[in-house]
Amino acid sequence: MSDFSLPPSLADLEALAERALATIPAELKRYLGRVVIRVMEFPDEETEREMELQSPFDILGLYRGVALPRQSISDPRADPELIFLYRRPILDFWCETGEDLSALVRHVLIHEIGHHFGFSDEDMERIEAES
16 A cells, blocks of 8 residues: 655656556566656646547556557567656546555556557456456
């Protein structure tokens, strides 16, 4: 359980994300490749427009890259795959729900890793409901 007397910083959330990443089974982790996790306060304006967000609080995380099923050896990418975790929306959700912050960060991270593996939001909702 996370116990913070002050709002967790970007570095605190990054540490939680790293701990969550360490819990991913090795047989899945090896397929993550060069996925980079970045913790930011909010999504940038371009992301807000692309995602048609009504508010920057409407998104907790985002995967940017080409999902594994769509990657091709004949079309290699120089850019790393990115997973963004958005601190302020995550903290807002944490305060509203009272969920354990570590569990929440892990959930968002796994959700975005699911996109890396090619799962849609609907796929992941179904998988969560079945487990």
